[in-house]
Amino acid sequence: MVIDFDSFTPLASLVGGVMIGAAALLLMLTHGRVMGISGILGGLIVPSDKSDVRWRVLFVIGVLAGPFAIMALTGAPVDRTPVASGFTLPIAGFLVGLGTAIGAGCTSGHGICGLARLSIRSAVAVGMFMGAAIVTVYIVRHMVQGG
Amino acid sequence: MARAISLILIGTLFGAGLALSGMLNPAKVAGFLDLFGVWDPSLAFVMGGGVIANFIGHRIVTRRAAPVFGDGFSIPTRTDIDSRLLLGAALFGVGWGLAGLCPGPAIASVLLAPGEVALFVLMMLAGLAVGRMLTSGPAARPAPQA
Numbered sequence: 001m002v003i004d005f006d007s008f009t010p011l012a013s014l015v016g017g018v019m020i021g022a023a024a025l026l027l028m029l030t031h032g033r034v035m036g037i038s039g040i041l042g043g044l045i046v047p048s049d050k051s052d053v054r055w056r057v058l059f060v061i062g063v064l065a066g067p068f069a070i071m072a073l074t075g076a077p078v079d080r081t082p083v084a085s086g087f088t089l090p091i092a093g094f095l096v097g098l099g100t101a102i103g104a105g106c107t108s109g110h111g112i113c114g115l116a117r118l119s120i121r122s123a124v125a126v127g128m129f130m131g132a133a134i135v136t137v138y139i140v141r142h143m144v145q146g147g
Numbered sequence: 148m149a150r151a152i153s154l155i156l157i158g159t160l161f162g163a164g165l166a167l168s169g170m171l172n173p174a175k176v177a178g179f180l181d182l183f184g185v186w187d188p189s190l191a192f193v194m195g196g197g198v199i200a201n202f203i204g205h206r207i208v209t210r211r212a213a214p215v216f217g218d219g220f221s222i223p224t225r226t227d228i229d230s231r232l233l234l235g236a237a238l239f240g241v242g243w244g245l246a247g248l249c250p251g252p253a254i255a256s257v258l259l260a261p262g263e264v265a266l267f268v269l270m271m272l273a274g275l276a277v278g279r280m281l282t283s284g285p286a287a288r289p290a291p292q293a
Binding site for chain 1: 150151153154155156157158159160161162163164165166167168169170171172173174175176177178180181182183184185186187188189190192193194195196197198199200201202204205208209211213214215216217218219220221222223225226227228231232233234235236237238239240241242243244245246247248249250251253254255256257258259260263266267268269270271272273274275276277278279280281282283
């Protein structure tokens with residue numbers, strides 16, 4: 001295994017992770033809800049009743065604003081480089097939506113929240129989606145692109 | 148009003164944490180998932196920090212009788228591991244690996260890079276809708292957890 005020390009950002013990633021965990025904790029403390037993004041979005045698309053929509057919309061507005069808040073604080077742009085383009089993007093988007101709906105969770109719900117509750121079900125889901133993602137990246141980078 | 152402000156601020160904290168952590172950068176996500184290439188372990192620190200912060204607080208928070216603005220805690224109770232969980236997680240993992248975007252970062256990136264992310268998000272919402280329809284039969288769980 002070769003470590004990419006040029007890209008390694010342990011402190012920013014740790015602080016960012018603690019902020020994510022704190023947000024999950026505050027959503028549970030204030031609203032009694034699991035901070036699972038696929039579930040929050042899913043409940044917006046197929047709402048169970050009207051009173052269940054408002055909290056989701058407000059939370060999503062905050063998520064949209066978050067990157068701008070950190071840019072204002074640090075004075076630096078959010079570094080991002082795409083890895084997919086063309087038809088791959090919509091296909092990947094559909095798989096992410098479909099998979100998280102069927103599997104009832106994503107990186108936040110099963111990952112941050114499920115693992116923190118020591119849920120075996122979530123741990124299995126995290127193992128499965130991490131494994132599938134690692135295999136996918138291996139195929140794309142080392143077999144298709146031949147890197 | 149306090150309730151609405153708290154929700155926006157919690158969402159902002161989440162979005163800001165994602166941006167600081169590197170999760171909004173598909174190349175960094177792919178670098179973390181590329182175990183067999185030149186590996187960037189940073190995102191393990193995101194997961195570690197997030198889980199540990201939530202693990203410590205969760206025990207204290209759920210000792211309360213009720214959340215600050217609600218009647219009760221809505222915490223998933225399912226413990227079974229079925230084929231749906233495995234299939235869904237596998238499909239999600241393939242999509243995540245292909246584009247380096249999972250649902251939270253996709254939403255948080257949509258205003259930063261609409262050219263790349265808007266179509267991804269639209270198709271993700273379509274996938275969520277289809278997935279919900281497929282799993283809303285008699286065997287469907289009452290409250291999906293995430």
